[in-house]
Amino acid sequence: MTECRCFGAVAHYKPPSTDSNPTLEDPTPDYMNLLGMIFSMCGLMLKLKWCAWIAVYCSFISFANSRSSEDTKQMMSSFMLSISAVVMSYLQNPQPMSPPW
């Protein structure tokens, strides 16, 4: 078998820029992050426990879908915000959550 490798013609890897193809990127982590923040604020301001719990779920989903290049600070801050929303709702009103039915 003839040698097909060409050591001289090695091209460096260029990560595909996201500006050129915004449709290829998965928007799930960004949406979930935003939703998580909105629900945390609702939970904190309106003292709704279920909002706070949904915020925790949203931040978990955002973390699971995140890209490795994404900032961990952003993830951690949304996570902390949702946890604080849950804790604050329970401190203000220790009653258990009532189901909607």
Added chain:
Amino acid sequence: DLRLYLLLTQVSCCQVWGRYNDDFDDGEDLAEFDDNDFAEFEDVNEDPTVEVESEPPPKPAPSSIPVEDDEDEATVEIEDGQDEFEDADAQDQDMYSKYDKDEFEGYEKTNSPFKDTLIYQDVPAHLQNSWESYYMEILMVTGLLAYIMNYIIGKNKNSRLAQAWFNSHRELLESNFALVGDDGTSKEATSTGKLNQENEHIYNLWCSGRVCCEGMLIQLKFLKRQDLLNVLARMMRPTCDQVQIKVTLNDEDMDTFVFAVGSRKAMSRLQKEMQDLSEFCGDKPKSGAKYSLPDSLSILSEMAEVSDGVMDSKMVHYITNHADKIESIHFSDQFSGPKVMQEEGQPLKLPETKKTLLFTFNVPGMGNTSPKDMDSLVPLMNMVIYSIDKVKKLRLNREGKLKADRNRARVEENFLKQTHAQRQEAAQTRREEKKRAEKERIMNEEDPERQRRLEEAAQRREQKKLEKKQMKMKQIKVKAM
């Protein structure tokens, strides 16, 4: 004597009642009674209630034992209180029967007056000291734990699949490419020899250093096994893992043609989505029966000569044997990615094109893949390598080349026509901008002499331009005639 005795018993009962009433001190009670023993009893209405309240306390242990044994004393006491009220109801009924009916004219005796108005408040759940009342919270936490468990399991599975793929393909890649694995961070292009993890479900591998191509990017696009929501969604609509291979070629490595073959669904989708396929392969996807391909596959081609050139016996052999794993194969010298939606008012430029070979393969298993399944993809990688060499050798004849060139010119012209209006507008705005800038410069000029000279120069330029335009119009008119 009897009257005195009655009074004394009533006093003692009052004292007992006083103890139940937290509103005032016991000490105060005694003092009051000492001062004015009989003042309390002048109010007739109080007597019946006093008598009612005083009877239950001397009673011994409650007759009804609470059903829930694990409840605290506090609950038992309150239940006592409820018992007391119930007894009080019964006593009330007796009370009213003792009274003269005429005394209560207009009063309608109801059977259970107190039972209607009395509201039995439940003990607030958070004071009950029972975890059962927090069942919603326990459910939520369980859900979160399940999510975390699934995340760990899914991540590990994807990682194992990726490693299995790489292990089975490593030898083939290393024998064909000088550089296997590059994450783009290091200055020198050295082989990392491992996959580049972009996500918990996407792994990249860049290979370069081969004749006939610039480089090859392999993307292992696994299912989002680490996201529980995705796992549940996949139970409704199963999808499979995919391996996408994109080979970028140098200009001399490929002649000018556009070709695609794959599953029917993929072909119709790509024809709508891809810029080059929609422009150069306008006809509907054709069946591959001519080349004895399975019915599930269809072909999109710029011209018949291209199909004949690409579909040689070896290629057909590869495709037929692995038809279930092939999603799409796309060769193009005008590849620029999917159609991009341009916003209004943005001057359009012809999208940059690159000679590319794109392969999308489905991993067998439909989601329930095991690392062993990765071995079945090695023949497909062989096909990729074969395609690279083939495309280098494939040259259109003279007719084909002419046709191809005409096609490309046509596409470019269409594009320019479409954007003509926009480009004109852009040019107009640029010219106006220039004029304005020049005027401003003239205005800002301090020296009046220089100002005058600049103005004159500008005027002369304008005049020249006008004359030129008029000449052009005249020429066009003459030509038309």
